[in-house]
Amino acid sequence: MAEKAIVEKAILEQLESKEEISNSGDFATCNGYDHEEIKNITRSLHGFQLVDAQEIKKEIWELTNEGKTYAENGSPEFHLFLAVPPEGGISTDILKKKFDNKVYNIACIAAKKNEWLELGKEQVSRKVQSVEDSVRDLLLQIKDGKIISSKDIKELKRRKLIELKTWNGYSIRKGPKFSLERKKLVSVFTREHLLRGEWKNLEFKKYNFDANALPPSGGHLHPLLKVRERIRNIFITMGFKEMQTNNYVESSFWNFDALFQPQQHPARDSHDTFFLEAPSTTLSLPESYLDKVKHVHESGGYGSRGYQYEWKREEAEKNVFRTHTTAVTARVLYSLAQQRPFTPQRYFSIDRVFRNEAVDRTHLAEFHQIEGVICDRGLTLADLMQVLQDFFKKMGMSNLKFKATCNPYTEPSMEIYSYHEGLKKWVEIGNSGMFRPEMLRPMGFPEDVTAIAWGLSLERPTMILYGIDNIRDLFGPKVDLSLIKRNPICKLGM
Template identity: 75%
Template sequence: MGFSEMPTNMYVESSFWNFDALFQPQQHPARDSHDTFFLKAPATTTQLPDDYLEKVKQVHQSGGHGSKGYGYDWKRDEAEKNLLRTHTTAVSTRMLYKLAQEKTFAPKRYYSIDRVFRNEAVDRTHLAEFHQIEGLICDYGLTLGDLIGVLEDFFSRLGMSKLRFKPAYNPYTEPSMEIFSYHDGLKKWVEIGNSGMFRPEMLLPMGLPEGVNVIAWGLSLERPTMILYGIDNIRDLFGPKGRLQPDQEQPDLPLGAVVSFFLM
């Protein structure tokens, strides 16, 4: 599908790239310690681009690009806090900022597959650490229809044609959609990802040209695997309870490798 892989070798990320650059307010509940693993040492970073940081601060406090912003006192101290990344969208943010610094804009397709961390309760469908498939397309004139088409094409290649899209809210995408697929074992629709179009409040402070749109999605790797192989408990797939040699026959390649094959 013509995607290039993004570098994802930074499990530790700053709150700035993980939240602030994504136009996620500093009072957002996802940033609370109940949802995020913050580091004690090193607790903060000082390696942030000052010019860009100032633009992010302004759009949070007073808006811009057609937005009113959030109208609060943005604090650099919050942005400098180190954490275990809660999503690989932090990588996408860095890649888009890097793309915006190039003299001539060129459309890009990026993807990544790597580990993320959430400080949440463990149950049949949730883990405190799991793998996320991140994808984005950056080009002129993209629409929500393009996003739906890419997702349907991608999942159909993995053997999942039963998809539903539900309107959702994300601080950094508008419109936004949750992605559901039917799980025959659980006999219900299971959320497998989130998606949307990145907001101008995120893209324009980076320096991307007017009229450039970004469609993006973040998908769980474990949940599609559960659907494909009829596994009803994520702890049987990944973690200390996972079996190295399951009873059922498995394909030669892990799903992550199959996903990479289709995207590249």
């Protein structure tokens, strides 16, 4: 391909001597230039008014890939004719072996139509002694831009050897600002232009205020959203209902007290929890339920001695950024307990929670919690373990083990571990347990109703799936936007 400056100079010099280039295609052919390059340069010169270009359009016949092969090597029927000896013919089986099956069938049809060969079941012989490869001749004529009859066009088109294409080019004349050399327009006025006095002779590029800006790129889903949607679909396929989690601010009552978490617990300290300054307290709490929660904290009940301390309402009224979505679960379970008759339910939630923690590679003050809960009659620890096996199997984690642990509002409680093939070790993936009677009975549930629950973070499985070792690269102001654009589809082991 010729250099752009050389081609541009050739166009301008041609116009200087002959006033017009009637067909850019002919000009490109005569001078050995690429026509696409000629068109690009013509559009540019037209934009700067050095030339006046008028578009030319016409329909032309071009060879298909099959047609190009025939034009170069000859048609199949011609080769088939040449393969048959002038005297005595040839066995059909031997002749077939000389050709591809598809080519042989095409050649036989054309040769029979042309009455060149006698095609028997066992023998093939010539009907004439010599033939002309008219198909190849016609294709070469079309390739050279020559005109052939409509009958021949129809036949070549039927055989899909040619196709109609739209050709476009330009007729070019001198423009109002024609010159043999394009002037360099200045788009930025600098201090040097003033100092050197160049500003007097400069031509400035005009701004096109009607030009469209670059179209905005499409939106991209964050890896967390992809993993969240997959896990959400797992819950839904297992028959769970999604809880409303749009309250980031909760009272300490629902976040701690309703869960039978004592008011002296370290998690309720300002070093671990974000307390609100305004509004600092909640406006209302369910009074009858509050009295039952107070009683079970102070004196126990349902087989429990309680915590044996003076429970304070002012502590329960303090507003916090929720430290877990279990605060939402407490509200939902309380609402379920008021319904008569009792109906078993399955709930889940996936949303943000907030902890006053030091930020490092694996911890943020804001993260996502995944929570599942089942409330039914007679549920046991065995039911919890089976549900966990089913849930994590759908996430691609089938090798699980459980370890006893202690939680304020579940008893018994279990940490959940999965064997990580990449790390070659057991990794904690969640926590679980059965809600304590001290939590469920004050809500109003019958004695035979129990609830099992489990929770895990959304960030940890996402980091494992996408090979991210620093949580700040996944979530927060330091996220690389190119990561958001390029991250692949999340595929869990469902």
